[in-house]
Amino acid sequence: xxxxxxxxxxDTFNAPAVAPIAVPDSGARHPVTSxxxxxxxxxxxxxxxxxxxxxxxxSAKMRERVRRIAEEMGYTPNAIAxxxxxRRSNLIAVLISNLTSLYYPEVLSELSNHASAxxxxxxxxxxxxxxxxDQTIDQVMQYQVDGVIAAVRLSREQVESFKRRNIPVVFFNxxxxxxxxNAVCCDQVDGARILVSxxxxxxxxxxxxxxxxxxxxxxxxxxxxxxxxxxEYGVRQVQVVRGGFDxxxxxxxxxxxxxxxxxxxxxxxxxxxxxxxxxxxAARYDLKLRVPEDLSVVGFxxxxxxxxxxxxxxxxxxxxxxxxxxxxxxxxxxxxxxGLPPEKRILAGQLIEGKSARLG
Amino acid sequence: xxxxxxxxxxDTFNAPAVAPIAVPDSGARHPVTSxxxxxxxxxxxxxxxxxxxxxxxxSAKMRERVRRIAEEMGYTPNAIAxxxxxRRSNLIAVLISNLTSLYYPEVLSELSNHASAxxxxxxxxxxxxxxxxDQTIDQVMQYQVDGVIAAVRLSREQVESFKRRNIPVVFFNxxxxxxxxNAVCCDQVDGARILVSxxxxxxxxxxxxxxxxxxxxxxxxxxxxxxxxxxEYGVRQVQVVRGGFDxxxxxxxxxxxxxxxxxxxxxxxxxxxxxxxxxxxAARYDLKLRVPEDLSVVGFxxxxxxxxxxxxxxxxxxxxxxxxxxxxxxxxxxxxxxGLPPEKRILAGQLIEGKSARLG
DNA sequence: TTGAAAGCGGTACCAA
DNA sequence: TTGGTACCGCTTTCAA
Numbered sequence: 001x002x003x004x005x006x007x008x009x010x011d012t013f014n015a016p017a018v019a020p021i022a023v024p025d026s027g028a029r030h031p032v033t034s035x036x037x038x039x040x041x042x043x044x045x046x047x048x049x050x051x052x053x054x055x056x057x058x059s060a061k062m063r064e065r066v067r068r069i070a071e072e073m074g075y076t077p078n079a080i081a082x083x084x085x086x087r088r089s090n091l092i093a094v095l096i097s098n099l100t101s102l103y104y105p106e107v108l109s110e111l112s113n114h115a116s117a118x119x120x121x122x123x124x125x126x127x128x129x130x131x132x133x134d135q136t137i138d139q140v141m142q143y144q145v146d147g148v149i150a151a152v153r154l155s156r157e158q159v160e161s162f163k164r165r166n167i168p169v170v171f172f173n174x175x176x177x178x179x180x181x182n183a184v185c186c187d188q189v190d191g192a193r194i195l196v197s198x199x200x201x202x203x204x205x206x207x208x209x210x211x212x213x214x215x216x217x218x219x220x221x222x223x224x225x226x227x228x229x230x231x232e233y234g235v236r237q238v239q240v241v242r243g244g245f246d247x248x249x250x251x252x253x254x255x256x257x258x259x260x261x262x263x264x265x266x267x268x269x270x271x272x273x274x275x276x277x278x279x280x281x282a283a284r285y286d287l288k289l290r291v292p293e294d295l296s297v298v299g300f301x302x303x304x305x306x307x308x309x310x311x312x313x314x315x316x317x318x319x320x321x322x323x324x325x326x327x328x329x330x331x332x333x334x335x336x337x338x339g340l341p342p343e344k345r346i347l348a349g350q351l352i353e354g355k356s357a358r359l360g
Numbered sequence: 361x362x363x364x365x366x367x368x369x370x371d372t373f374n375a376p377a378v379a380p381i382a383v384p385d386s387g388a389r390h391p392v393t394s395x396x397x398x399x400x401x402x403x404x405x406x407x408x409x410x411x412x413x414x415x416x417x418x419s420a421k422m423r424e425r426v427r428r429i430a431e432e433m434g435y436t437p438n439a440i441a442x443x444x445x446x447r448r449s450n451l452i453a454v455l456i457s458n459l460t461s462l463y464y465p466e467v468l469s470e471l472s473n474h475a476s477a478x479x480x481x482x483x484x485x486x487x488x489x490x491x492x493x494d495q496t497i498d499q500v501m502q503y504q505v506d507g508v509i510a511a512v513r514l515s516r517e518q519v520e521s522f523k524r525r526n527i528p529v530v531f532f533n534x535x536x537x538x539x540x541x542n543a544v545c546c547d548q549v550d551g552a553r554i555l556v557s558x559x560x561x562x563x564x565x566x567x568x569x570x571x572x573x574x575x576x577x578x579x580x581x582x583x584x585x586x587x588x589x590x591x592e593y594g595v596r597q598v599q600v601v602r603g604g605f606d607x608x609x610x611x612x613x614x615x616x617x618x619x620x621x622x623x624x625x626x627x628x629x630x631x632x633x634x635x636x637x638x639x640x641x642a643a644r645y646d647l648k649l650r651v652p653e654d655l656s657v658v659g660f661x662x663x664x665x666x667x668x669x670x671x672x673x674x675x676x677x678x679x680x681x682x683x684x685x686x687x688x689x690x691x692x693x694x695x696x697x698x699g700l701p702p703e704k705r706i707l708a709g710q711l712i713e714g715k716s717a718r719l720g
Numbered sequence: 721t722t723g724a725a726a727g728c729g730g731t732a733c734c735a736a
Numbered sequence: 737t738t739g740g741t742a743c744c745g746c747t748t749t750c751a752a
Contacts, residue, residue, distance in 0.1 A: 031526075043738080046738080046739065046740075048730095049730065049731060050731090050737090058738085059738090074521075076501040076502055077502055078444075078730065080444050082729080082730055083440050083744090084444055084731090084745065085731045099468060105465035106459075109486055122483070122486075124472060125481075126468070138436065142436055142437055165391055165436075251669070285670075308638075310645075393744090395745075405724095405745090406724080409745095409747060438745050445728045446748095723750100724749105724752100727748090727749105728746090731743090731744090734742105
């Protein structure tokens with residue numbers, strides 16, 4: 001008869017020893033606990049616990065013996081139980097969307113790497129189209145995560161509710177207007193200025209912009225900074241069409257730019273690389289133009305395919321690895337010391353000259 | 361003085377009421393528990409618990425009152441504590457690698473969607489280069505996940521250790537030779553046969569293959585099936601070079617194929633789309649060949665960029681969404697009923713004709 | 721329907 | 737260094 005927990009009923013009551021319900025013996029085998037190990041090793045349960053704690057006080061002899069016995073019995077500490085008492089789940093929620101884009105998977109990958117380095121696991125909340133956030137937030141709370149990395153838009157109220165529960169949040173490449181929050185971003189303004197400067201220096205004067213969706217802070221920054229810089233150069237007429245950050249909208253975007261003015265612009269500034277790629281393809285295959293001879297196209301992000309020989313996109317590459325590293329540092333600091341004030345870290349992007357634009 | 365737990369020390373012992381250590385009052389505010397709600401509502405703690413349990417017996421009146429008070433107090437049930445007693449974490453471990461590839465992010469995205477639909481959260485284990493698995497496995501165990509989805513190679517021993525702990529595992533697009541396991545795969549053999557048949561029918565006779573890394577089961581299946589089918593047609597000479605599933609190795613692969621034989625093959629069968637894209641670019645930009653007029657190129661997967669006008673890869677698209685759905689169904693069934701026997705589901709891929717190959 | 725009490729599997733404090 | 741004990745916050749019998 002398989003042993004059950006040893007402190008359930010006073011022994012006198014053990015008489016009617018009938019299995020309560022026909023237990024399907026296959027699956028119901030309970031896992032080995034520290035109590036089991038303790039009994040087998042002839043030590044207390046707390047001793048076992050200490051043997052598995054890095055700094056725990058236990059003689060080398062006992063430690064070795066207990067760990068060996070634990071190993072034999074197939075014991076693994078229960079992280080859930082530990083979290084309950086330590087109030088530390090070692091879980092970090094990553095709120096992310098557009099996992100099918102080219103950019104976010106790289107972000108997630110880097111976040112995961114750096115999280116592991118800090119001994120944290122990632123609880124993934126992949127939101128379909130940045131929606132459903134409220135219900136998701138509730139889930140995040142329930143799991144008692146140590147912290148949150150938000151690569152999606154959050155409302156002020158949502159941020160507040162995390163703060164109320166003392167759960168630190170770090171935004172990735174976005175932030176909240178008028179509310180001090182932790183954030184790690186790539187400097188879009190500077191990137192846009194560099195691109196425009198080099199394009200202007202090459203003699204380009206007619207600019208078109210393929211923007212991202214209105215609700216993308218990053219996208220809007222890129223577009224505004226581009227236009228602002230052009231204005232500084234005295235270029236006032238800038239045609240803008242809107243896309244959705246995807247290939248097709250980049251492709252459609254160029255055709256729309258053609259319709260807006262009588263003539264096509266000399267440059268298409270696209271709010272991300274994927275649209276730039278779509279735009280390049282539209283130029284070549286739809287409009288039979290040469291890139292960059294007849295049209296310069298630039299993007300943002302520096303995603304993998306932007307380096308393919310077929311496109312060689314001129315772009316501002318985000319230092320995603322560094323950004324992820326900074327994100328985790330920021331977050332872990334806040335977890336260790338909840339009193340720290342909000343902080344933004346703005347990392348510079350890097351110009352990748354590519355071959356899709358003539359630069360001066 | 362903030363209330364602490366109300367059952368710590370016999371009252372007689374409360375005299376030396378000095379704060380133990382200077383508690384940094386800022387962050388240490390404990391979250392609201394069901395006890396707090398119970399006290400405020402004037403009901404028992406277990407009643408509160410029942411009010412939050414879907415089938416729990418509680419009068420409608422009480423349920424409503426308790427939930428309202430809970431809402432006011434900002435109470436959220438603690439999933440960690442719940443898991444401890446229910447032995448159900450509602451956590452599924454996803455073991456995955458190559459998140460920077462074009463294929464796996466889509467997989468992860470779909471898995472996440474379907475997991476949510478089943479009320480499960482994803483605990484992400486993104487492995488750098490399919491390595492470090494053993495240590496990772498230990499982490500998976502510690503978190504008491506309900507089940508595991510493995511999109512990486514696991515050893516027989518690793519699978520065994522999950523089985524010993526009654527944690528169901530479903531493989532995604534891979535499995536273990538000679539060990540019965542749960543798996544959802546796309547039919548590579550059939551896909552390869554279809555491609556070869558259509559290529560042969562178009563009159564192609566000289567075939568080259570750019571294979572994936574040796575340790576990729578899927579890659580090897582594609583290559584073997586391709587060669588086997590060619591043999592059936594009497595084509596015996598098939599040049600094979602190896603790549604690493606990335607763009608550069610596809611590009612290099614074509615050049616190597618050129619060196620192997622005196623003449624380039626008429627077809628390059630690539631073990632995935634990204635290599636096919638690299639191969640197409642090598643043909644066009646390195647060797648100045650036209651695709652598909654001078655060289656037919658085919659791939660596997662049907663990743664997003666394979667549909668771009670610049671490449672329009674002829675490929676076998678995997679039904680990733682369906683596969684993810686099947687994976688979760690399989691897994692949830694095993695979680696609910698650990699006795700179920702291992703099962704493999706093989707889904708058919710879909711030929712995308714594209715424009716990178718002449719088909720008959 | 722409700723409340724009391726016994727855990728779930730650990731950690732941490734305390735005294736020995 | 738060790739063992740004893742009181743919890744972490746919840747679910748689940750069991751009586752009332």
